[in-house]
Amino acid sequence: MPEFKNSLTQQQPPPVAVLLQAMWYEAKGDWEMAHTLAQDVHTTDGSWIHAYLHRVEGDNSNAQYWYHRANRKMSKKPLTEEWDDIVRELLNT
Numbered sequence: 001m002p003e004f005k006n007s008l009t010q011q012q013p014p015p016v017a018v019l020l021q022a023m024w025y026e027a028k029g030d031w032e033m034a035h036t037l038a039q040d041v042h043t044t045d046g047s048w049i050h051a052y053l054h055r056v057e058g059d060n061s062n063a064q065y066w067y068h069r070a071n072r073k074m075s076k077k078p079l080t081e082e083w084d085d086i087v088r089e090l091l092n093t
């Protein structure tokens with residue numbers, strides 16, 4: 001995880017899977033790119049990230065829909081903690 005977080009100082013994401021790239025772009029403040037990447041991944045992890053991104057956006061009703069698609073309850077954690085949870089899980093898969 002520290003290596004991935006350290007990559008946020010770079011101009012381009014590291015060579016990682018598309019969902020991790022989405023999280024990288026979100027952390028860099030590029031919500032649009034993150035959303036574009038995540039919305040094209042039709043898996044439970046893709047839905048989780050899609051949900052998280054709509055939560056970041058403040059669109060909680062849309063986020064709730066995507067959490068449901070991800071088979072997860074809507075997170076009540078601070079966004080930074082959920083970001084860590086998502087990245088940690090994706091790095092371990």
